[in-house]
Amino acid sequence: MSPDSPESLLDLVALPGSRRLRFAPSPTGQLHIGNVRTALLSYCLTGNEGRFLVRIEDTDRERYRPEAVPENLATLAWLGLAWDEGPDIGGPCDPYIESERLHYYRAAADRLLDVGAAYPCFCSRERLEELRAAQRAAGLPTRYDGRCRTMPQAESQAAIAGGADHVVRLRMPPGQSRWEDLVLGPQEFQNEEIDDQILIKSDGFPTYHLAQVVDDHLMGITHVVRGVEWVPSTPKHLAVYAALGWEAPALAHVPLVLGPDHKKLAKRHGAMAVSEYREMGYLPEALANFLAFLGWSPGTEEEIFSLAELRSRMSFERLQSSPAIFDQPRLDYLNGVWIRRLAVSDLAKRLAEFLPQATSEQLTEIAAMVQERIRRLDEVPALLEFAFNEPSPTVELLRGQLTPEAARQFLKLADPLLDGDLEELMERLKEAEAGSLPEDAKQAKQRFKECMQVLRVAITGQRVSPPLPESISLIGREAAHRRIAMAIEQLAQTA
Numbered sequence: 001m002s003p004d005s006p007e008s009l010l011d012l013v014a015l016p017g018s019r020r021l022r023f024a025p026s027p028t029g030q031l032h033i034g035n036v037r038t039a040l041l042s043y044c045l046t047g048n049e050g051r052f053l054v055r056i057e058d059t060d061r062e063r064y065r066p067e068a069v070p071e072n073l074a075t076l077a078w079l080g081l082a083w084d085e086g087p088d089i090g091g092p093c094d095p096y097i098e099s100e101r102l103h104y105y106r107a108a109a110d111r112l113l114d115v116g117a118a119y120p121c122f123c124s125r126e127r128l129e130e131l132r133a134a135q136r137a138a139g140l141p142t143r144y145d146g147r148c149r150t151m152p153q154a155e156s157q158a159a160i161a162g163g164a165d166h167v168v169r170l171r172m173p174p175g176q177s178r179w180e181d182l183v184l185g186p187q188e189f190q191n192e193e194i195d196d197q198i199l200i201k202s203d204g205f206p207t208y209h210l211a212q213v214v215d216d217h218l219m220g221i222t223h224v225v226r227g228v229e230w231v232p233s234t235p236k237h238l239a240v241y242a243a244l245g246w247e248a249p250a251l252a253h254v255p256l257v258l259g260p261d262h263k264k265l266a267k268r269h270g271a272m273a274v275s276e277y278r279e280m281g282y283l284p285e286a287l288a289n290f291l292a293f294l295g296w297s298p299g300t301e302e303e304i305f306s307l308a309e310l311r312s313r314m315s316f317e318r319l320q321s322s323p324a325i326f327d328q329p330r331l332d333y334l335n336g337v338w339i340r341r342l343a344v345s346d347l348a349k350r351l352a353e354f355l356p357q358a359t360s361e362q363l364t365e366i367a368a369m370v371q372e373r374i375r376r377l378d379e380v381p382a383l384l385e386f387a388f389n390e391p392s393p394t395v396e397l398l399r400g401q402l403t404p405e406a407a408r409q410f411l412k413l414a415d416p417l418l419d420g421d422l423e424e425l426m427e428r429l430k431e432a433e434a435g436s437l438p439e440d441a442k443q444a445k446q447r448f449k450e451c452m453q454v455l456r457v458a459i460t461g462q463r464v465s466p467p468l469p470e471s472i473s474l475i476g477r478e479a480a481h482r483r484i485a486m487a488i489e490q491l492a493q494t495a
């Protein structure tokens with residue numbers, strides 16, 4: 001046999017890794033929560049001894065978007081799902097882009113045609129559309145009626161030689177398809193209910209169904225983790241494996257991710273591109289932690305896991321078969337936990353994209369100020385608005401519960417106190433204020449709170465801000481005095 005003959009193309013070579021799992025995005029757009037959940041589970045289930053592959057399934061030329069390839073890879077990299085083999089880094093199964101592997105699919109289709117497990121189909125698009133319309137009108141499931149299934153080989157070969165447009169269809173064998181799903185347990189389908197799937201389209205490209213069988217085999221994939229929506233297609237894939245004399249990998253179909261209303265996850269729930277989560281200030285650590293629980297549970301009360309811990313701990317046995325519910329408050333909670341786990345210097349770096357106007361010293365100061373109070377990084381620009389723009393609060397906002405005159409008096413009292421040690425600012429303010437008011441303790445406390453709000457609004461323009469001493473140090477005392485002076489003037493005009 002010559003080394004390029006179709007047979008040798010389909011021979012499996014020894015490949016590294018005790019387990020080999022893959023994530024195989026179709027570059028039709030950005031990766032969504034459902035996609036990356038599968039990617040994350042595959043990455044973790046690969047374990048530390050295995051190899052995780054990324055393969056680009058770009059054989060649907062109508063939906064293909066070239067920019068999606070780098071976008072998808074960037075999303076996986078951002079989440080920390082480092083791949084051992086893939087389109088950008090190559091590997092023993094090069095290439096990892098399906099449109100560059102057409103010769104493999106052609107060889108597989110030829111072998112399927114040779115053994116009679118597939119047949120050419122010449123039915124026109126119009127005929128198939130009419131067929132589907134008639135089936136729909138009769139309330140029947142839409143499927144190919146098998147017209148070309150029994151065409152004599154001589155006839156079909158002559159038609160192909162004559163240049164007739166055709167596809168290659170799988171000849172679904174009689175009997176049942178069975179497999180032991182690692183998540184769903186034993187599965188059984190009656191093959192007669194399954195369509196003769198198109199394997200090679202008239203443009204010469206394979207469909208997903210053929211390409212992924214060929215690639216999973218040649219890439220030595222040991223376990224396939226994918227969404228439950230693929231279950232109805234699995235009998236077709238098993239028929240292709242069997243006809244080619246190949247062993248199918250172990251299959252794990254993970255349940256759907258549903259919204260809190262138990263309906264299919266939609267944009268209103270968070271079925272958004274992962275890049276949008278990044279823009280909203282979720283940390284990849286938190287998102288990975290969150291995604292892992294959309295399909296897996298450790299079987300304990302533990303809830304905080306790093307990606308490395310997930311990879312060491314995750315097993316097929318603990319994958320969940322019931323639908324996962326997308327719970328945004330939980331993601332927010334986990335994000336807060338992960339924000340607080342970061343070193344201040346690391347948080348400062350991550351805040352840079354949210355506060356492009358801040359210097360690195362400011363970012364470090366800001367990180368320390370906000371670390372305990374935020375759940376998402378995108379809360380920071382609003383919280384820190386005052387540091388970069390001069391605030392202009394209304395008198396109403398300034399005085400809060402106090403009269404304009406009382407508010408003004410307090411600001412006059414507070415102003416010189418800013419010049420001492422800022423760490424003790426609160427104490428000094430409290431003393432100064434208490435001396436001026438002989439009320440009972442409870443009233444005094446309440447009043448002090450209101451006074452502090454006046455000062456906070458004067459300096460930051462906001463009723464919610466990071467702690468005052470830090471806020472003052474961030475903008476500098478000079479700016480703080482200036483803002484207080486402006487507020488005093490503003491209050492005097494209404495007093």
Ligand code: GLU
Pocket residue numbers: 024025026057208212225226227230
């Ligand atoms: N390309 C398919 C998708 O994006 C992959 C399905 C599979 O994992 O087999 O859904």
